[in-house]
Amino acid sequence: MTARIIDGKVIAAELRARVAEEVARVKREHQVTPGLAVVLVGNDPASEVYVRSKHTQTQAAGMASFEHKLPADVAQANLLALIEKLNRDPTVHGILVQLPLPKSLHTETIINAIDPAKDVDGLHPNNAGRLAGGFAALSPCTPLGCIILTKSVHASLEGMNAIVIGRSNLVGRPLVQLLLNENATVTIAHSRSKDLPQLCARADLVYAAVGKPEMVRAGWIKPGATVIDVGINRLPIADGKTRLVGDIAFKEVSEVAGAITPVPGGVGQMTVACLLVNTLRAACALHGLPKPAV
């Protein structure tokens, strides 16, 4: 069998187009322009690429984009002061602080300072707790993207066996909660799990979010399963260049799986599109408008 390729580029473009329509409507009917502020500390080249693409796509959707670049040695008090300013700024509806932060900064303190109503990353404990409790919340973008990609294959996830490999705050844990909300049966696996290949073999839905290049092998996968690759690993190739690979051994797994996401062109594309969705939702909520259609 050869797996169907789940095209994140196409699905993300469709989602962005729907966001752009809703942004145009909210501007026209309510004179509100959703605005996203992205804070980048330091100059990690990979982070700069993501921030650039967030900026371009935010503007393309008709939203306001505010970029704040701070030096790697910024004092924590200054970063907190910027977040306070963005919390109070009525033109800003979403705040994203690009992670990871330099070691000199205390990530938890920084995230906790973001107004939960503007926390479009869904990382504030208020949102994480609401999601875990099954209440309405701003949810992290990458997990939201994973669910949308899965639903492009399966209309309903009810009763399906899902395995999430990885338990990070940014991806694994919130993805588990979203899958539970879809009535899937969820196994949470991680670096200390025993018999990972056997755990995977039962799964109809496999999510790999560990950051280990091509860790998940063909022999682990139930024939016909849907496989979603959240990994973004840069492997060095010739003359200082790098190649992007996921956490799934794509070539061999695509011969067993029913459907699979590529890297690049899969989950990464959805992450930025879902950030736009969250910014639109936050803007509507902050202005007391009805929930948008996306």
Ligand SMILES: Nc1nc(=O)c2c([nH]1)NC[C@@H]1CN(c3ccc(C(=O)N[C@@H](CCC(=O)O)C(=O)O)cc3)C=[N+]21
């Ligand atoms: N507070 C915070 N929130 C995040 O959501 C967040 C973050 N920090 N730090 C870094 C990670 C990573 N991330 C990606 C976004 C887009 C692509 C993406 O568009 N990837 C393209 C390819 C990009 C390339 O070629 O490098 C693709 O997969 O097709 C990937 C990864 C968001 N993250």
